[in-house]
Amino acid sequence: MKHELSAEQIQKYQQDGFLIIEDFLSADELNTWRTALDAALEKRKGNKLPDRVEVYGKGDDADKSYYNNVFDQLINLWQDNELMRQCILDERIGKMAVQLSGADGIRVWHDQALIKKPWANPTSWHLDTPYWSFSDRRALSIWVALDDATLENGCLFFIPGSHKKTTFENPGIGKNMGAIFEYYPEFRSAKAVAATMKAGSCSFHNGLAIHGAHANMTPGYRRAMTCAFMPDGATFNGIQNILSDEQVKGLKVGDVLCDDRQNPLLFSTK
Numbered sequence: 574m575k576h577e578l579s580a581e582q583i584q585k586y587q588q589d590g591f592l593i594i595e596d597f598l599s600a601d602e603l604n605t606w607r608t609a610l611d612a613a614l615e616k617r618k619g620n621k622l623p624d625r626v627e628v629y630g631k632g633d634d635a636d637k638s639y640y641n642n643v644f645d646q647l648i649n650l651w652q653d654n655e656l657m658r659q660c661i662l663d664e665r666i667g668k669m670a671v672q673l674s675g676a677d678g679i680r681v682w683h684d685q686a687l688i689k690k691p692w693a694n695p696t697s698w699h700l701d702t703p704y705w706s707f708s709d710r711r712a713l714s715i716w717v718a719l720d721d722a723t724l725e726n727g728c729l730f731f732i733p734g735s736h737k738k739t740t741f742e743n744p745g746i747g748k749n750m751g752a753i754f755e756y757y758p759e760f761r762s763a764k765a766v767a768a769t770m771k772a773g774s775c776s777f778h779n780g781l782a783i784h785g786a787h788a789n790m791t792p793g794y795r796r797a798m799t800c801a802f803m804p805d806g807a808t809f810n811g812i813q814n815i816l817s818d819e820q821v822k823g824l825k826v827g828d829v830l831c832d833d834r835q836n837p838l839l840f841s842t843k
């Protein structure tokens with residue numbers, strides 16, 4: 574795994590809000606991640622979460638059938654598959670997330686397999702952090718390409734520098750690709766960067782960076798394994814997201830989210 578980051582890469586991430594790392598995984602590691610994904614999917618039987626079909630807040634209600642055809646989205650596969658657990662709970666990835674975000678420590682918020690099936694809909698421009706149960710400008714995700722991500726099959730696009738201007742208000746992720754620009758007209762004419770990647774490469778992006786993806790215009794799959802990271806010490810903001818009713822009942826706004834079974838600490842400098 575190419576896990577060492579240079580000062581230039583860290584600075585570029587902080588400036589643009591995203592960073593692409595080519596050939597992040599070796600060929601053997603890529604095989605392992607693909608095997609882990611296949612095994613985890615087999616066990617999950619289509620449920621989004623280990624215990625649930627739906628996820629709170631993702632895909633606005635009116636647009637649900639559209640959103641369900643953006644990708645198959647399976648969350649927290651690390652919780653029910655040992656091989657995936659080893660892939661995701663990798664201290665080296667945690668250290669990269671600490672270095673890029675500037676946080677003292679990084680916890681897993683949730684992982685996600687994002688599988689754009691043949692002819693799947695575009696992923697409308699959106700933000701991630703406003704969906705999550707904590708509000709921290711440093712939160713970020715890794716997105717690992719398990720197939721080549723191309724202009725034809727729906728690679729990600731990012732709007733550089735947008736993470737510095739966006740807020741925790743949620744513009745949603747519906748059918749209207751450009752809805753976010755009603756909230757952020759200053760980015761209407763910004764030039765987006767296409768993150769085409771070979772399988773095994775990855776990107777990191779800040780959860781407040783505006784990002785999206787094309788439709789999959791091919792008869793093949795575009796599989797990605799991703800993980801969202803929460804800075805250690807982040808507190809509950811009242812949003813349910815992937816938390817269960819039971820977990821939410823046990824939390825007050827302002828409580829530190831530090832349940833190691835739900836949000837394991839991947840790396841800490843303390």
Ligand SMILES: O=C(O)CCC(=O)C(=O)O
Nearest residue numbers: 687696701716786797799
């Ligand atoms: O894979 C996609 O099309 C979208 C990914 C995304 O929005 C994310 O990882 O935050």
